[in-house]
Structures are given as C-alpha cells and as structure tokens.
Amino acid sequence: MSLQNKNMVCALRLGVIGHIAQAFWEDRLPETIDNIPFVMRPRNGPDQTRCCIYKDRAILRERIIAALGFRLEDQTDDSVPLRQLAEQALEDQTPNWPILTVCDIACHGCMKARYFVSDACQGCVARSCAGSCRFGAISFAQGRSYIDANKCRNCGQCHEHCPYQAIVRLNVPCEAACPVQAIHKGPDGRAEIDFDKCTSCGRCMRACPFGAVMERSEVLEVLLALRSEAHVTALVAPAMVGQFKGGLPRIITALKALGFDEVMEVAAGADVTSRKEAEEFVERMARGDKFMTTSCCPAYVEAVRRHAPNLAPFVSSTRTPMHYTAELSREANPETINVFLGPCVAKRTEGLNDPLVDFVLTFEEVGALLDARGINVENCEEAELGNASGAGRGYAISGGVAAAVRKMVDDREAVRPIFVNGLSLQALRKMQSYIDGACPGNLIEVMTCVGGCVGGAGVLAEADKAARLVDRFAQSSPDSVSRD
Template identity: 70%
Template sequence: MPIKSLNNTSALRLTVLEHIASAFWEGRLEESVDKIPFLMRPRTETPTRCCVYKDRAVIRERIIGALGFRLEEERDESVPLKEYAARALERRKPTWPILTVCDIACHGCLKARYFVSDACQACVARPCQSVCRFNAISFAHERSYIDADRCRNCGLCKESCPYQAIVHLNVPCEAACPVQAIHKGEEGRAIIDFDKCTSCGRCMRACPFGAVIERREVLEVLRAVKEGAHVTALVAPAIVGQYEGGPGRIAAALRELGFSDVIEVAEGADRTSQHEADEFVERMARGDKFMTTSCCPAYVEAVRRHAPELLPFVSETPTPMHYAAVIARERHEKTITVFIGPCVAKRQEGLRDDLVDYVLTFEEVGALFSARGINVAECAEAPLGGASGEGRGYAVSGGVAAAVKKLVGDRCEVKPLYINGLSLKGLRQLKQYASGECPGNLVEVMTCEGGCVGGAGVMAPSKKAARAVENFSKTGKV
C-alpha cells in the first residue's frame, strides 16, 4: 500500500518506520537494520541533500531515534545499528525526553530577522523609516536598509510598507515553538532546552529538514503483539480523518495489525466531560474566576513549566486517554494499553499515567499498516464503540468546551473562551486572566491550531481531518 504523507520529511519518517517494522515482522531486524540507509538511498538515486552519503548518515540517525534512543547521547558513529536494535528489543518502557535533534540534518538556518527585498521603491513617504522607533532604517542607493544591530524585530516596518517589500525571515522550528524551548547552539544547529520543552512536537512538524525527531515506542508495541499479549488500542477521536475507509474499517485494520481490542478514546472523553462539568459547577459555586480544560498535555506542561500561577485554574479531571485506559482495564485487567493519536505530547502524559503503557501516533500506525500490507479502505467494517457525538468532537477546537457546557446544563452559566493554538502571546494572556479579569469562565486551551487534528503526528491535513471529525460526531459517518 503506498504511503501517503503531508510532505517529503513526513514521507521520510514513514519510510524509516516501515523498513523497521517489516524487518521486525520478518524476524531479521538485527541482521538487516544496517542495510536500511543503503536501501533507502542507493547510489543511483538523486540525493535530497549534498550527496548520497549525507542522506545515508541522516537516515542512520533517524533509525537510531526510531529505535527509541537520544541522539545527543549517541556520539560513537562506529556502533552498528544492529547493536541499537538489540538494545531496543530488550527495552520494556519508554523514557523522557520525547524529542531529540539530529544535528547533521539541521540546516543551521539564518537568524530570524527582517530584511528589505528588491521590491523596495525608495518612496518619498518612507513610512518604514517613520514608524521605526529604533532608528534601524536608512536609505541609500535608491532603497532602504535595515541595521540588524539596531532592529528589535517589532515588524512595524513590514506592516507599513505599501509595496510589501520588507520580508520576515523565520527559523521554522523556533517560530513554531510556543514556549521558546528550541534555539541555536554555538555551532548554529538546533538545540532543545528540555527544562522549557512541553513535548508538543510543533518544532518537529515545522522543520523542513526533518532535524527534530521523535523517540519512538513502535518496537515495544510490536514485540507485545508478536508475543501474543492482550493489547488494546485506544484510538483518539481525530483518527476518523486520517486514513481512507472510515472508523469501522480502521478498527478492523487495527485488529488485523494484531490488536486484541479497540476502544474509542471518545468513550473516555464522555467520562471526562461529565466529571469536568461537575467540577466546573463546584468551582463556580465556590467563587473561582474561571477554569481551564485539562485534556491537552502540552498546555498542562506549559503551565507547569512556564505559568505555575495558572495551576489553580486548571481542571483536575483526568484526560480522555486516562479514562479510556480505565475502560480497557475494566474489560481486560491485564491488557497492555496503547494510545493511538495525533499528539506527541501524549507520550509525556503516558509516562506519568500507570494505566497507559505506550503511545503511537497516526503516522506510526500508518507506517505499520503499510509495512503489513494492510489497506484500510479494503478492510471489512468492525464495531468501533458507542461514544457520544460530543466525545467524538473533542478532536477539534471548541469541542471540549461544547461537551462540558452541554452537561453543565442549567446548573450555572457557562461563558466559553477559546485558545486555539497556544503561543507566547496566548500564554501571557492566560497569565493576565489569572491575576486580573477573565472575559469567560470556561477556557478551552488547545496547543495545536485547529485542535488535536493539527497535532504533530497526523497523516491528513488538519482542515480535511476536522471536517471528517465534525461529520462523524454529528452523524456517526465520515
């Protein structure tokens, strides 16, 4: 089955995983893993970087990350991949941190800045110079120039230019990070500050060179399935828009992959909604200014690390993933639980939750389907679950607040407020709500724009996935 991906870096991630999974299922991972870089980049193929040898070196690093290791700790390039594979096959539990950086893949992008393009007309009005408060703009040779030493990157010059001649150069990973946890090191390559990092994965999704890598848990799951353990897939609501064929066929495909049971995390969301609605009513009765939702792990981690003054306002209700794991253990006490979703930060939540054993992303499951030759669209329909439409709507922005508001009913007034895509500005605004007035009393926070459908581990464009989720939540069909 052909791999469908959002872009070439996504395709690279999928192909590495497909090779690893195929080799594992065939029982030859240790003997064949060192061949994967050569299979993926033969000499006859045009390289994507400077040469085929650098392509292979980057693929080798990606394999180490896919096997679950931190690249920052693995500096001996002479160690064969088969040794990493052997160590990975012995590992039973994933570890923190979730992300790692492949420095040889990092492009060492130019510093983020504003600069004047050739579209400048050196107009008489010179609004760019007028609005600059730092005297950073001068004129010479019939065009304007920006003094990088004086510029403070406020962007007013860009906004004022009638010719749109001033351009902002981004560093994609830095621009994507909502908490400024990634920056350039002394050698100009990306470094993640794990004291700040919330594991949201937005830097990984944003980097056009694929330099930020997830430490995978794929082998642990594959081993559990191969050993015949009872393994339950906890599928997040956003899954309905990720593969062709609809939710019933996705459930069948997961069973064909080897999962013993499949549970909608939306069933857990229904429990979260009820408990969060009760908690909201209790908080409003005791005089709390507002309550924020708690189901986005990257947001909750951002509060812990960057805005502890918000902690008293965060709902104490467990997440849908936790309640779905509770349901799984109610059905089968000894089952191994595997959350399958769009979110990289769920790995961090999973490390804290004793009921959740492993976390896979939609990308990873897509690679496993491909490696196993499973075409979701050709699978027979299988029952997925009996969650409510509101629980299934958790995957899109506004869905959590809507579900909670419905269950609050007429017990008290609900004034929802939405943070659709967490940013530094949004985090500052939330801090102001904590110390001052808040225009709402139920604040839904989604780190990824659009909601979970915009997560770092998705297969489908977020708008397409959102439409599928909304249709499924309303009609039970995609």
C-alpha cells in the same frame, strides 16, 4: 489524504518505521537494519534530498536510531553498528523522557530570524519604515532602505508600516513554530532544545523542513507486545476518524488485523472527562472562581507548569480522555497492555507519567505499520462501534471540548466559553491577565495545536480535511451519555 506524497520529511519518517517493522516481522531486524539506509537511498536512485547520497544515508541512520527509541545526543560513537543498537533495543529499551531529539547533521543551520528589505522596496518619499523605527535601525542608500541588524530589535513596526509590504520577516521554522520559545541555535548554529522549557508538543518537529527534529519512537516496544502472548488493547483517539479513508468501523478491523486484540474509542473516555469536568466547573463557579480551563491537552498543562504556574489553580483537575479510557480498558482486562494511538507527540510524555498507559504511537507510525503489513483500511470490513457519544467524538477539533462540557453542564450554570486555538506565550499571558483583570468568559478551552488534535504533530492528514470528517462523524453519532 496522506501527507506522505506532499512532504518528503513525512515520507522519510514513514519509510524508516515501515522498514523496521517489515524486518521485525521477518525476524531479521538485527541482521538487516544496517542495510536500511542503503535500501532507502540506493546509488543513482531518484530520491536524493541532501547534498550527496552519503549525507542522505548518514541522516537515515540517525533517524533509525531515534526510531529504535534512542536519544541522538547520547550517541557519541558513530562506529557502533545499527545491529548492536537494535539488539539492545529488543532486549531492554524502555520509553523515557525527553521524547524529542535533534539530529545535528540534518540541521541546516538556518540564518537568524530577522526582518529583511526585499527588492520590492521603492525608496518612497514617505519613508514610513524609518519613521516607525524607534531604534534608528533603518537608513537609505541608492534609492532604497536598509536595516542595520546591530540596531534592529525585531519589533516589526517597519514591516507593518511599509506601504509596499517590501519588508519581510525571515523566520527560522522550528523557532517560529515553538509556542514557548524552547528551541534555539546552539554555539555551532544548530538547533538545540531547552528541555526545561519544552512541553513536548512536537510543533518544531513538524515545522522543520530538513527533518532535524525527531521523536524517539516506541514502535519497537509495541511490535514486541503484539508478537507476545499478552493481550494488547488499542486506545484510538477521536482524531483518527480523519486520518484514513473508510471510517472508524473499518479502522477497527484494520487495527485488529495488525495484531491488536481489542480496540477502544478514546471518545468513551472523553465522555467521562466531560462529565467530571462539568461537575468540577459547576462547583468552581458556585465557590466564586473567575474561570476554569480545560485539562485534556498535555502540552498546555505542561506549559502552565513550566511557564505560567500562577494559572495552575485555574486548570481543571479532571484527567484526560486517554487516562479514563485506559482505566476502562484495565477494568475490562487487568492484564492488558494499553497502547494509545493518537495525533499528539506530547501524549508520549503523558503516557510516561500514567501507569495505566503502556505505550503511545502517533497516527504516522500507525499508518507506516499498516502500509508495511499491506493493510488497506478501505478494503476492511466494518466492525461494530461502541457507545461513545457524538460530543466525545468531537473532542478532536477546536471547540469540541467546550461544547461537550457545556452539554453536560446543561442549565445548571451559564457557560461562556473562550477558545485558545493554538497556544503561544502571548496566549498564556492573556490568560494570566484574567486572574486579576476582567475575563470575558468562564470556561477556557485550550488547544496547543491550531485546529485542535487534528493539527497535532503526529497526524497523516491535513487538519482542515480531518476536522470535517471528525465533525461529520460526531454529528451522525448519538448523544446518549448521561451526567450520572
């Protein structure tokens, strides 16, 4: 189920985290960290991915810096040894925004996104491509069509009208993946992130086939917490069921073997969110609101704040499942350190703004730690589960949040859900049109990632397979949580 063997960039992320963790557990991180690029890319090794082994090692060095929690754009002196940065990170590194960073030497400097006439062009008599172009960008020569890049406006009409599908769209993966157009080419042709637009969803990081967009990890801070005398609680997002073979009871045992003192299902917090959001929905409908949107996706909430502020009054004021689970954790143990384990890179930003959440790890990072520790989830014993409902456990898949809220609303109000399964500027504009125009529903569930949380930027498993496992687990769970 792991993507590690299907995507070399994923394997590099896992490998770096694993090597750092292994060195930390052996109490030799500063002494050996400068050797990690050489260990991962030995001379005459089989896994060279760049033009030369030296560039491979240079980029691994940058990846290690990001894994230590540093921002690559702030590193102006390449002669600083990794040992010095590791010592600094062990002493005083704390998570801060922004959580994404770009490694310029890893960026391929992809060509500008554009439409291109392929060799499939037949030079047909109809010339529908030219007829559909409003800008006079298409001409014919030597029996085929050509696009003048200086005139083309990338409207795509030629692509739509070509009967042979000979005109194709050449995309820049990171730019195409970003739902809010926050990533672009800088003056040197390399990727840059506009953090005034960025919602920290991480989709650009997941899409870049060269691994140039990286996240600043909090794994070292979590390792320090686990080694300390402090009580540490893992807050496990519902999507985790689909990430490791063996099921949630064995995952809980594996996390405790990793060093966590307590493991709590975030599905329990999802039940609180469902209850509160249902109450809010009923109140809003009673006062005449046209619709309400869900609020559990932090990237969506950030997108509203930055790109569609007129939607803000329609976003539920209910807090996220992560917050309510952290609240339950602190009620049980006021001194515990809360570590959220989830599929979402944007949760790091939410965690920075929530005093109840201390650190955030992605499923990729958790998987790397388990591998480095030699913990196989399938071989672990089953632990006892809490009393989260099946509806709360289904939050991880598209449609799950609306279904849970609808169940809590019951017959008090007619719920007519609308689903945004993968956020985009077009989807935001569509929702904005509902403010003054007709709205086909009254509860809009918004998931930034296609498929829901199982499609997040920090997952290990393929979204469709993970969704089936999550749904199966949710369907087999009780729905005993009341509205009270």
